[in-house]
Amino acid sequence: MVDQPSWDLLADLQLLLEFHFMQNALLAGTLVALLAGATGYFIVLRGQSFAAHTLSQVGFPGAAAGILLHLSPVLGLIGFCVTAALGIGLRGRGLDAGWRGESAAVGGILAFALAVGLLFFSLYAGSVEAIYAFLFGSILGVTDRDVLVTALTAALALLALAVIGRPLIFASVDPEAAEARGVPVRALALAFLVLVALSVAVAVQIVGTLLVFALLVTPGAAAQRLTPRPGLGLGLSTVLSLLFVWSGLSVAYFSPLPVGFAVTTLAFGTYVLARAR
Amino acid sequence: MAADPEPVLSFAAATAELGGRTVWRDVDLEIKAGEFVAVLGPNGAGKTTLIKCVLGLIPLARGRLTVFGRPVQRGSDRVGYLPQRRSFDADLRIRGVDLVRLGLDGADWGLPLPFARAKSARVAEVIRLVGAEAYARRPIGELSGGEQQRLLIAQALVAGARMLLLDEPLESLDLNNQQAISSLIRRICREHQVTVLLVAHDVNPILPFLDRVVYVAQGQVVSGRPEAVITTETLTRLYGAPVEVLRTSDGRLVVVGQQEPVSYHGHG
């Protein structure tokens, strides 16, 4: 970007908010971070980071389809991710990359999803930049309608997470005991996967399909290394997620560094520090 | 017992160390050809280390170990090995017969020649010996634990093993399969004069067949005849927990109580 930071926080904040696209990106990014931080904590607790990775790649053709059909890409993302989440959830057991046949099948699905995304983008005949935006994130692409969809999605998903949070922790930590105490473990698992799908769908706008892991899983993983207390961990995960997004967007605005690079580097550094502790 | 007076396996003043810690020291032990030997001892006492020394996978820290009269050597055709707790995932799409064949020439470079009749015949021979003809051509992952175990014994034998090192081969098998596999091992031992060293937790299924018991505990390895070792006093001392040896009405020995984590009462 053309603007240089003055390192006067107030003035820089004004610079950041000068353009409409950046207001949109920051607004959507904040909502995304709130949702991703909270969901991410549960993803790590439940050992479902691989499912999150899978859902994000399945989202790539969804974004492309959204553009191709002149809908919002977020709607395409939500449609594909939620469908995939229901598919995974209704199989009855989690995705397990440690299992030979399953990892081959999932690997095939991942490659095929990206190939279909490539097809859609080539049909759309748009610029290369559109592909990059949905693979690696962008700060330019968030429209007013995307912000609205993101806000609605994040509000609904956070509300749902607040409602099911406590039994979900129980069911994640000790499924047998939770089931015996009357917690609907399977229904919760399915509902949670749908929430993961929604988080992935909105997060892709900021960091892209391939880098969602850094925003959705890494904050939760780092938080769990730092504290064993669920409430604190959940809060820490959200704070880290917000920090990654805000810094990533600012770096991308003030410097030529891409947002995806900034977010993944922060995530990687934080995780290394959390592990080293 | 065997006609061959030379010991097939001989430890002399042998000491094994793992990561600087002495596992057992000053072991003197001789096993004769065709003996059926049980290796007993509590968890972590060094039974698997003993087996791995005989395979040449872990070098001795001190002392001497000869196998078939020669210094121990890795990858010997005369020693067959069945590692501990090995079961194949349901999605491993490799046939049993291929697994047995790998025991014969799996360490060679390149691809196998398609018309190596002698090798195929040898593979068929050991599969017949263990009675696995019916399912040897099915994927190994689809077979039951007992069926897998038979094929693995065939694999251990296929290169012409004169000694079998079996690390807990009866674990995780049901009672019927435990008896079937132990009588198969005994038949191989008796009819083909193959020496058997069998690591076991539960000694009951093999108790009637044993020529000798080697027990590994508290840094020591001691051997003796089953009647001498399988007694309430010796086993209780060996496991550091109360164990009782009973004699049934038809004269068989039964070992009870060795799994129970009860507190120590001085002596059993």
Next chain:
Amino acid sequence: MSHILAYDFMRNAALAGTGIALAAGLAGYFVVLRNQVFTSDALGHVAFTSGLGALVGGVQLLAGVFGGTIAVALGMGGLGGRARGRDVAVGTVFAWVLGCGVLFLSLYSRGRSAAGGTAGVSLLFGSILGLRPAQAVTAAAAGVVISALLLLIARPLLFLSVDPDVAAARGVPATALSFGFLVLLGATVAEAVQAVGALLILGLLVMPAATAQRLTARPYLGLALSGVLAVLFVWAGLVLAFYLPYPASFLITTLAFATYLVSRWGWLW
């Protein structure tokens, strides 16, 4: 059909594609057997980043792709583990690797936006129809060399993959062989990036092998079948790409995935 090969770009694609596919099919058989699908996926990401890093650093692209991928493959072997998909550490590291790729992409494309953009997309999704004759010959030769080396270590590698304890006891050099295979896998991934791209690697590497393992439980037949299937997918994909307005790597991946689904379906019934 013969007039397809009258075009230089199709001849180059067919030549390179055959060598690449053969190596990918053979290596893929062991990838599935050894459960290294996600190691391969991760290596694909590395290939993307190291290719762009080479461009930024002014090194030849292919040298960067091969060098970077093989070096990281060796490093992963040194860490001793297989990259399991559920592992948070691995996911975070490889998200960062891709993030660095994006950085290189933006550095490279600054000032020459069209060329930079194309280089990135070629690395991500393959560029088999855009190979020059010399590149095609190199790719084919590398594919043949990799395949020959894989066949040389095939038997002990098979033993080690299905039965590591006994293989070690029987004298298979386990560590050397694991490292050797990772190097060959890194080279194969670097090769395959030229055909289907860094993101679609698994389509050519894993799908033919997974199909072959569904169809037969005979190891050497499965290995051969995997190689043959991969070559067929590439040929069929190239022919279709000649007539249809769709990207070749999409067609190759789709054919491979569809065949896998059919093989799985048929097996279930």
